Amino acid sequence: MxxxxxxxxxxxxxxxxxxxxxxxxxxxxxxxxxxxxxxxxxxxxxxxxxxxxxxxxxxxxxxxxxxxxxxxxLRLGNVLRELESKNSLINCAEPPCVLSGQCNLKEILDHGLNSFYEEMNKYTxxxxxxxxxxxxxxxxxxxxxx
Structure with missing residues (x-):
């Protein structure tokens, strides 16, 4: 990222x-x-x-x-989350993915992104x-x- x-x-x-x-x-x-x-x-x-x-x-x-x-x-993770406006790294709907709802990629990437923000929130x-x-x-x- x-x-x-x-x-x-x-x-x-x-x-x-x-x-x-x-x-x-x-x-x-x-x-x-x-x-x-x-x-x-x-x-x-x-x-x-x-x-x-x-x-x-x-x-x-x-x-x-x-x-x-x-x-x-002022927590760094909050700053990044607010300014980047990224709650997800991929969008399975645009363009429509044929694997949508049948794969774990989005869920895993979303978990990783949230972990990143949590880690950054350890710093101010x-x-x-x-x-x-x-x-x-x-x-x-x-x-x-x-």
């Missing part, structure tokens, strides 16, 4: 927002520049994260982005940004401020 670019960028945004290095709010332009991604794509990601209440986005001259949830409360956003990742994110913030 490979996550989408949307989910990958969402995880990077969440990681970036865990560190408040400057008194200035983090902006869309800052994140777009830091991760070298199109601003319009980033807006879609941030809008989704905002709807999930994982990010608080404030508009206006003094606006910006900040985490809407404590990093230790805080686990992701501990130690070396935290230092890398802080350096990104400092690079932008300089």
């Amino acid at each position: 490979q996550i989408t670019k949307f989910t990958d960028l969402a995880l990077r945004v969440l990681m970036y927002l865990t560190q408040e290095v400057s008194s200035s709010p983090v902006t869309i332009n800052e994140v777009a520049q830091q991760f070298d991604v199109p601003r319009n794509h980033l807006i879609k990601v941030v809008t989704r994260l905002n709807k999930l209440n994982w990010v608080i986005a404030t508009r206006g001259r003094c606006g910006g982005l900040k985490l809407g949830i404590a990093p230790e409360n 956003l805080q686990n992701i940004v501990d130690q070396k990742t935290q230092q890398a994110v802080i350096k990104l913030h400092q690079r932008y401020s300089a």
Whole structure:
């Protein structure tokens, strides 16, 4: 299984927002520049994260982005499940499979996917940004401020 670019960028945004290095709010332009991604794509990601209440986005001259949830409360499996919207790895109905209802493949793959999400839920956003990742994110913030 490979996550989408949307989910990958969402995880990077969440990681970036865990560190408040400057008194200035983090902006869309800052994140777009830091991760070298199109601003319009980033807006879609941030809008989704905002709807999930994982990010608080404030508009206006003094606006910006900040985490809407404590990093230790955001489980990685829940993030992946929500953003990937995958509850099943295959669809036996489209196109119709002649083995549908007569084989175990879908059930086994669904079990594996659920096990993957459960395993990922052992980790939080805080686990992701501990130690070396935290230092890398802080350096990104400092690079932008300089």
